[in-house]
Amino acid sequence: MDWVKGFYSRTGSWWGRAESRGTERDQRRVALLHEYAGPGPHRVLELGAGYGTTAAATAAAGHDVTAVEITDRVDFATADTYTLVRDDFYRVRLPGRFDVVTYWNGFGVGSDEDQRVLLRRIAGEWLRPGGVALIDICNPFVWARWDGDEEHRLPRPEDGYEYELFERTTFDPETCTAYDTWWEAGRPDDKITQVLRCYTPADLDLLLAGTGLRRSAIAGGGRALLDDNHEYLAVLTPTVA
Structure with missing residues (x-):
């Protein structure tokens, strides 16, 4: 962890x-x-x-x-x-x-x-x-449906969201684990991932x-x-x- x-x-x-x-x-x-x-x-x-x-x-x-x-x-x-x-x-x-x-x-x-x-x-x-x-x-059931999804989130500074971000979701059906990976648009080699057992x-x-x-x-x-x-x-x- x-x-x-x-x-x-x-x-x-x-x-x-x-x-x-x-x-x-x-x-x-x-x-x-x-x-x-x-x-x-x-x-x-x-x-x-x-x-x-x-x-x-x-x-x-x-x-x-x-x-x-x-x-x-x-x-x-x-x-x-x-x-x-x-x-x-x-x-x-x-x-x-x-x-x-x-x-x-x-x-x-x-x-x-x-x-x-x-x-x-x-x-x-x-x-x-x-x-x-x-x-x-x-x-x-929901995380499995999201497997392979990628989202591009644009900044909304007026709402407090100041960063341009990408998110990619994958799901391992054998371990029932979701991997939720994020990175800043200008830093594609600096990714962070949360690992969630479902x-x-x-x-x-x-x-x-x-x-x-x-x-x-x-x-x-x-x-x-x-x-x-x-x-x-x-x-x-x-x-x-």
Whole structure:
């Protein structure tokens, strides 16, 4: 996972001015939290918080939020309403337990065993009995359809997108892994790639075995896997209440 910090820090420098502002997506995430965890108020742990926009929206809804992020994207965050911890969530130590653990748009970096390590930490260290974890899972059906696609993204400085970029997507069907490669138009030999392990719900159930968590729902039901969303939300609960 050596690529993670560099990839998200660099892409954050490309997009941070545009994407560090709160959007409707953050409000949708808060609504999903309320749907599956109840209105609260809750003690919430957000893993991989990025620019902190969802953490801020969650705090604004009345929750006590701790957000963990390792990359330079936190330089764009305004953490005056929640607790921001700049650290690696595979190593960070956090006090107490949480009613809700969220991981929006990020699960799947590293090996299957890396995912299990994180899932065991959620179940064994962070999530209180009766709590719920909400985790976005890369949708293999959509990433597979994107195999071989290449996009040319022109700058939109008025919206905060200042770089001319290219993106190429490939998908390995044997390992169910997506490779999402980016480069600046003027630097074609300086490419960066994120590597995303994708899981069907059946694969996710196998991954969860022995971690202390089980899948209790998929937001939107199984049909959510067949639309154009590159990820689906898995609702996880402790195997022992």
